Amino acid sequence: MSEAFETVHADVIVIGAGGAGLRSAIAAAQANPAAKVALISKVYPMRSHTVCAEGGAAGVVQAHDSLENHFNDTVSGGDWLCDQDVVDYFTHHATEEMVQLEHWGCPWSRKEDGSAAVRRFGGMKIERTWYAADKTGFHILHTLFQTSLQYPNIHRFDEFFCTDLIVDDGRCQGVIAIEIKTGDIKVFLGKAIVLATGGAGRVFRFNTNGAIVTGDGMSMAYRAGAVLRDMEFVQYHPTGLPGSGVLITEGCRGEGGILLNRHGYRYLQDYGLGPETPIGKPENKYMELGPRDKLSQAFWHEQRKGNTVPTPLGDAVMLDLTHLGEAKLLQRLPMICSLARHYVGIDPAKEPIPVRPAVHYTMGGIRTDIHTQTEIAGLYAAGECSSIGLHGANRLGSNSLAELLVFGKVAGEQAADHASRQPPCNNDTLLSFAKDKVAELTALREQKGTEKASRLRHEMAAAMEKAFGIYRLGDEMQTGLDTINELRARYKQVNVEDQSRVFNTEFLTTLELGSCLELAQVMATSALQRKESRGAHQRLDDYKTRDDEKYLRHTLMRYSPDGKPILDYEAVNITRSQPKERAYGAAGEQQNKQEGGS
Amino acid sequence: MTIPATDNTSETAPSKSEAGITLEILRYIPGTHSEPTFQRFEIPYVEDWSMLDALGYIKDELDSSLSYRWSCRMAVCGSCGMMFDGVPKLACETFLRDYYPRPIRVEPLENFGIERDLVIDQEPFLEKLESVKPYIIDAMANAPSGKPGAPAGHERETIQAGENRQTPKELALFDQYSMCINCLLCYSACPQFGLNPAFLGPAAISLAHRYNQDNRDQGNADRAPALNEEDGVWSCTFVGYCSEVCPKSVDPASAIQQEKVRGATDWALSWLLPKGAR
Ligand SMILES: Cc1cc2nc3c(=O)[nH]c(=O)nc-3n(C[C@H](O)[C@H](O)[C@H](O)COP(=O)(O)OP(=O)(O)OC[C@H]3O[C@@H](n4cnc5c(N)ncnc54)[C@H](O)[C@@H]3O)c2cc1C
Ligand code: SF4
Ligand code: FES
Secondary structure, three states: OOOOOOEEOOOOOEEOOOOHHHHHHHHHHHOOOOOOEEEOOOOHHHHOOHHOOOEEEOOOOOOOOOOOHHHHHHHHHOOOOOOOOHHHHHHHHHHHHHHHHHHHHOOEEOOOOOOOEEEEEOOOOOOOEEEEOOHHHHHHHHHHHHOOOOOOOOEEEEEEEEEEEEEEOOOOEEEEEEEOOOOOOOEEEEEEEOOOOOOOOHHHOOOOOOOOOOOOOHHHHHHOOOOOOOOOOOEEEEEEEEOOOOEEHHHHHOOOEEEOOOOOOOOHHHHHOOOOOOOOOOOOOOHHHHHHHHHHHHHHHHHHHHEEEEEEEEEEEEEEEEHHHHHHHHHOHHHHHHHHHHHHOOOOOOEEEEEEEEEEEEEEEEOOOOOOEEEOOOOEEEEEEEEOOOOOOOOOOHHHHHHHHHHHHHHHEEEEHHHHHHOOOOHHHHHHHHHHHHHHHHHHHHOOOOHHHHHHHHHHHHHHHHHHOOOOOOOHHHHHOOHHHOOOHHHHHHHHOOOOOOOOOOHHHHHHHHHHHHHHHHHHHHHHHOOOEEEOOOOOOOOOOOHHHHEEEEEEEOOOOOOEEEEEEEEEEOOOOOOOOOOOOHHHHHHHHOOOOO | OOOOOOOOOOOOOOOOEEEEEEEEEEEEEOOOOOOOOOEEEEEEOOOOHHHHHHHHHHHHHHHOOOOOOOOOOOOOOOOOOOEEEOOOEHHHEHHHOOOOOOOOEEEEOOOOOOOOOEOOHHHHHHHHHOOOOOOOOOHHHHHOOOOOOOOOHHHHHHHHHHOOOOOOOHHHOOHHHHHHOOOOOOHHHHHHHHHOOOOOOOHHHHHHHHHHHHOOOOOOOHHEEEEEEOOOOOHHOOOOOOHHHOOOOOOOOHHHHHHHHHHHHHHHHHHOOOHHHO
């Protein structure tokens, strides 16, 4: 039996109110002031995970920098798995988005003359990372949210949890959501839908992500027939706090922080990132400013060699900021100082901070074309949930916040335009589709199962970390995938103990677990099948090197009702940068010289 | 034994001991409970655990029906405000070790309606936030651009012109007030808000002040009505507890005092100047 539900009509529906969702909603509202934009989020917008971003957002501003430099850094950082037309569009539009945010009031850190300041970031050749101290994501999110309040055609539905997309006749025309406060189900019908639901870092155990980062949107789109792409590429950030996983921004290293092993040695010079740069004189793309995948891998090796520092919360290396001095730390990295104090009891002005790699970012996501359009008509995706082809096999820090803005805007405009050209929805078929989905939801909530969701969640996160971490092995990955498949079978027997309706977080986390398990399977299968090493996907078995002949391709995954994802590949769009070896430090300099480039 | 808390508990379980600690948590599920009551939970004492880790342990291992909001677990999303022994704090930034071995009383933020357990009703705050027009109001952008409410065309031109200049000094005039994470601890601390739920309150006024102080903004007059009406700044009797509990050193009390001064000056000027010049 299906329970009754209310229907809400809108022209454009934006799911997710983080950076990407808010930017989309504003763009849609501006593009067509007559359109009703429904902005749905499972948390209040300012709680969205974008709030956690610390370091900054990339956009070329300096006279001695160029869009071509940003392009090259992004493409080589992504180990040539980036779609180069997308990277071009991105670099051309990133800076104007930073300026747009400035006009909306974002408190960017400034130089003495009042122009916006930029800082160094890993893998970026020239300083181009705009920042607001070390709370960049917080300020971007609050600026966007507050700005969005002036558009009367944006209708917010805060704390509504979306469960399933409504697709009829090959067109996406709505979404089913639970109003968290009441437990009631609402069906949203619209002419164009934007997914901006963020990443899926919570599939892994030790991560820098907030509790809400559970890949719901990716899973929803996948189940509705959209394609997930490059899901095997999961980024480890080299510097999370042991225990909690709380992020210590790359901005620390941009400001001059150094990484030491237990012998006080700057070990990165042993991993193709040297020679050692003088303390207090960081150099772009050298040492601590190498890309994230390389730094995380170096940690792994140091740990094997016994060079890491054992702490009560696990092995770590030391991030030393002491030479920056208290004044600069408090000005540039105030939040880092407070996080270190609270979560590991350390004053970074006096002592180095213990750090270790933690899962941070999902490069893959819902496949879209350069206009953010997915496989399904009327369905668009932007932000971390999407795979537009920007990040390739490894995202560069500060490209993601910029991505939210650049492609969030595109998605909003595209959706508004699409909506204006659609006939009204066919309510009857949509509602009968919705009824079936609602019945499934109710059945899950009421079923008397034997499995506890929290237990399954812990097991999943541990299995993924073990088999799909910084380095991967064929047989370990197979075991990991088997475990995930068993957990998926057990999930069918899950029991939601809490039968109340109001703010039933047990039910919601059970749904989130369902999404995570779906994505874990896709990540595991994609990884197992990619028989090479590239960017964040590094194997230690027979496939230790990059194989452009076979795998200079995106992995595609389609849902199949039998529970086994359907694998396919597609070409990468290469316009002008042919794959070469990724080189950093002195080797990178050498490569540049040989090519006569800069 | 390993002790699972959040998914991030490290594999080498944090310095655990056989010791335990008691949490007394206010429980209320509408439709199930007729009124809020305290429930006791005995949990292992782990020195590194935040209150959020402790609640996570209870939810995963002891009672899955316990509800509370959280996400970032790094004191920036503003979700996890609650009362610990009567003091409003962020659960993710409050640690068991600061209470051990005493039992800890956990309640939802004071002065708000309870939706369930530790979850409070934030809707009225969102309305207050909106009422102070917390966005850049720019005289230029509001000039008739031919497009009602959507200065998109105008924006395109100004974006080309690049960013506004704002010196570090000008930024410092409002920077602190832009740090508010909307955690609502200050509302829980405010006796005036307790008495008068219509009071605009510390965070909303701080945000209005943040924009009023921004050299790019020209919206002081637009925000004045909300700030100067009866339930605006004048409801504040300067208790100052809001600033004490604020986890982000926003100092809402000082924002309120400064807006009172601005309001008083505006009011005085309104008598001196002919109407159109206000
Ligand atoms: C600690 C940390 C620091 C970072 N620092 C940087 C940095 O310095 N620079 C950089 O470029 N990038 C950084 N990143 C990456 C970047 O912050 C994220 O990729 C980005 O913020 C994601 O934004 P989003 O809008 O796609 O999603 P989010 O901000 O995660 O928002 C997702 C939205 O979707 C909603 N949602 C999800 N599921 C549902 C559902 N089922 N129903 C309804 N709503 C739903 C949520 O409520 C939320 O509003 C960082 C990431 C982390 C974890
Ligand atoms: S002013 Fe401080 S206490 Fe009040 S909501 Fe903002 S951050 Fe929280
Ligand atoms: S969980 Fe985000 S502030 Fe505590």
